Amino acid sequence: xxxSVLLGVAALLGACAAPLPxxxxxxxxxxDIDQVTAVLKRDFHVRGAAKMDRVEQxxxxxxxxxxxxxxxxxxxxxxxxxxxxxxxxxxGSLLGDWKxxxxxxxxxxxxxxxxxxxxxxxxxxxNCHELSPQEASFGTVGPSLKAFGRTRGNGPDMQKYVYGKIxxxxxxxxxxxxxxxxxxxxxxxxxxxxxxxxxxxxxxxVNR
Amino acid sequence: xxxVTFGAVLALTFAPAYAQDAKKEIQKYQQMITEGSPVELYxxxxxxxxxxxxxxxxxxxxxxxxxxxxxxxxxxxxxxxRHFPDTDRVMDLEAxxxxxxxxxxxxxxxEATKRVFGNADRPSEMxxxxxxxxxxxxxxxxSPGMEHPKERAAFELGRKLFFNRAGPWDFSCxxxxxxEGKRIRMQDLPVLSTPQAARPVVATWPAYRVSNSQFKTMQxxxxxxxxxxxxxxxxxxxxxxxxxxxxxxxxxNSEPYRGPGTKR
Numbered sequence: 001x002x003x004s005v006l007l008g009v010a011a012l013l014g015a016c017a018a019p020l021p022x023x024x025x026x027x028x029x030x031x032d033i034d035q036v037t038a039v040l041k042r043d044f045h046v047r048g049a050a051k052m053d054r055v056e057q058x059x060x061x062x063x064x065x066x067x068x069x070x071x072x073x074x075x076x077x078x079x080x081x082x083x084x085x086x087x088x089x090x091x092g093s094l095l096g097d098w099k100x101x102x103x104x105x106x107x108x109x110x111x112x113x114x115x116x117x118x119x120x121x122x123x124x125x126x127n128c129h130e131l132s133p134q135e136a137s138f139g140t141v142g143p144s145l146k147a148f149g150r151t152r153g154n155g156p157d158m159q160k161y162v163y164g165k166i167x168x169x170x171x172x173x174x175x176x177x178x179x180x181x182x183x184x185x186x187x188x189x190x191x192x193x194x195x196x197x198x199x200x201x202x203x204x205x206v207n208r
Numbered sequence: 209x210x211x212v213t214f215g216a217v218l219a220l221t222f223a224p225a226y227a228q229d230a231k232k233e234i235q236k237y238q239q240m241i242t243e244g245s246p247v248e249l250y251x252x253x254x255x256x257x258x259x260x261x262x263x264x265x266x267x268x269x270x271x272x273x274x275x276x277x278x279x280x281x282x283x284x285x286x287x288x289x290r291h292f293p294d295t296d297r298v299m300d301l302e303a304x305x306x307x308x309x310x311x312x313x314x315x316x317x318x319e320a321t322k323r324v325f326g327n328a329d330r331p332s333e334m335x336x337x338x339x340x341x342x343x344x345x346x347x348x349x350x351s352p353g354m355e356h357p358k359e360r361a362a363f364e365l366g367r368k369l370f371f372n373r374a375g376p377w378d379f380s381c382x383x384x385x386x387x388e389g390k391r392i393r394m395q396d397l398p399v400l401s402t403p404q405a406a407r408p409v410v411a412t413w414p415a416y417r418v419s420n421s422q423f424k425t426m427q428x429x430x431x432x433x434x435x436x437x438x439x440x441x442x443x444x445x446x447x448x449x450x451x452x453x454x455x456x457x458x459x460x461n462s463e464p465y466r467g468p469g470t471k472r
Contacts, residue, residue, distance in 0.1 A: 043446035
């Protein structure tokens with residue numbers, strides 16, 4: 001009896017001085033997401049091309065936030081399928097010009113408030129991926145894509161996969177770190193074809 | 209000469225040698241830029257601005273209370289962000305400085321925030337003042353407010369913001385600062401949600417940046433991350449930015465402050 005009272009008091013005191021959850025990722029629910037979005041709406045402002053609608057989350061972002069980027073398959077699969085269905089594949093060959101693709105892979109411009117509106121964006125590929133062995137300055141957030149076409153082949157199925165992955169990485173892995181470069185209208189159809197060629201063309205430095 | 213040989217032996221002992229060499233070179237460069245850093249000049253300029261009479265009331269900032277009492281600067285920066293009873297708000301250094309400019313000096317918000325981030329040719333008033341005030345906390349352990357309910361709420365909000373994915377590229381802060389050992393191009397990315405990575409960061413900001421010859425504040429650091437996340441612009445010293453600063457500072461608390469730092 002006395003013991004349980006003491007325990008109760010101890011718990012109460014503990015709750016008052018509870019240490020902050022340092023180093024832990026928070027578990028968020030729908031209300032938390034709505035709160036954060038409302039804060040962003042109040043405390044951020046439009047600048048250049050960066051309009052305020054960008055703080056609103058689509059179903060993919062909201063789901064990944066709710067599940068800390070690891071949604072169960074029964075949640076992820078239908079959403080991935082819906083994303084894949086919305087990928088628009090151009091008619092004809094999916095292989096563009098790897099030389100133009102290289103410049104797109106190098107450029108980190110696009111969609112930032114200080115980027116010239118209407119100017120062509122880059123894919124920021126080298127920020128996260130190793131590609132050509134001639135480029136030593138590459139990031140490691142994404143996997144190495146060195147010799148991608150040489151080791152994976154470059155037939156029609158592979159072309160379709162690469163084009164689709166660049167267009168919408170979330171169609172293949174719902175909470176991938178990679179931006180949806182076609183879906184977000186960052187890159188044009190031709191630019192994605194050029195990047196596909198950069199990865200798959202045997203003449204591209206990626207494969208040499 | 210002996211150290212060179214010793215270094216070579218080390219490089220041979222630990223594979224891969226190339227990565228070791230590259231890391232060593234970067235460390236050497238870091239040491240070199242720190243030794244030749246102009247941070248002190250920013251601190252001196254900041255001291256002049258702190259004492260300069262300005263605004264409609266023609267007074268200096270010397271009576272500004274940064275949390276340790278009016279005009280007391282020793283260790284003040286190391287205890288920010290914190291809750292201030294007079295405003296009933298959690299404030300970081302720049303928020304509090306702005307508050308003093310408006311109240312003590314009687315300046316207008318628009319005028320005082322017209323140019324909060326400077327450039328290499330003309331640094332901003334906030335940058336100079338931040339350098340001076342942060343410098344008065346060297347050796348003092350970083351210990352932001354963690355007791356007041358609003359301080360705790362700021363940490364919680366910052367923590368949620370850090371992991372919140374949004375924008376056309378679906379980025380959160382954790383998209384880049386979420387996994388150990390990753391880098392963007394050649395830049396190593398600290399996992400800022402962990403104490404071991406956050407400590408050296410909060411112990412050295414604000415900082416002088418060698419690559420563009422500019423002194424940068426924490427408000428700028430947060431602003432520029434959101435630019436790269438393709439988000440709209442965070443409003444200067446808004447609650448969201450202070451919450452983010454609070455989250456990072458609490459996560460990295462306890463290490464003695466040794467800034468203003470010098471970055472790549």
